[in-house]
Amino acid sequence: MSNPKGNKYNLSAARGDKHFQNMKELQESGICFMCPEHLRDYSNNRIEFETEHWIITPNAYPYKNTILHLLLIPKRHVKTMSDLSAKERLNFSEAIIEVEKRHKLDSYSLGMRNGDFRYNGGSVEHLHAHIIVGERDPKKFEKVRFKVSSLPES
Numbered sequence: 291m292s293n294p295k296g297n298k299y300n301l302s303a304a305r306g307d308k309h310f311q312n313m314k315e316l317q318e319s320g321i322c323f324m325c326p327e328h329l330r331d332y333s334n335n336r337i338e339f340e341t342e343h344w345i346i347t348p349n350a351y352p353y354k355n356t357i358l359h360l361l362l363i364p365k366r367h368v369k370t371m372s373d374l375s376a377k378e379r380l381n382f383s384e385a386i387i388e389v390e391k392r393h394k395l396d397s398y399s400l401g402m403r404n405g406d407f408r409y410n411g412g413s414v415e416h417l418h419a420h421i422i423v424g425e426r427d428p429k430k431f432e433k434v435r436f437k438v439s440s441l442p443e444s
Contacts (some may be wrong), residue, residue, distance in 0.1 A: 301313055305413075324416035339388070346385060400422075
């Protein structure tokens with residue numbers, strides 16, 4: 291299943307005006323900013339580290355109420371886990387463990403949407419995972435919301 295319009299970005303999933311404008315500009319450019327040839331040059335990204343098959347970067351538009359929000363992005367443009375090779379899937383686990391070590395994480399959430407982003411709430415066609423740590427200060431605490439479904443715009 292793919293987006294019949296060929297869009298790489300789901301503008302309805304934007305979190306705020308700045309995110310929307312950024313996604314709209316990227317859509318008009320026709321590039322996928324998550325593909326390595328663009329990711330390394332994309333001004334919003336600050337690559338934290340790389341593994342053989344994955345790039346780890348802070349989310350330029352982190353979810354509200356997070357104290358850490360990282361993206362794990364495969365170096366190949368794929369849309370679902372089944373598109374990944376066995377080595378890429380194994381390396382995904384290794385990347386998560388490396389994030390745990392580097393950030394000394396004692397608790398976090400892992401989220402990933404697969405396939406047609408018109409239905410799963412994702413904002414970018416390129417498969418990626420989120421490692422999220424919510425706010426822990428009781429005075430600031432609010433739940434983090436991770437959208438996992440949507441209906442396409444008509």
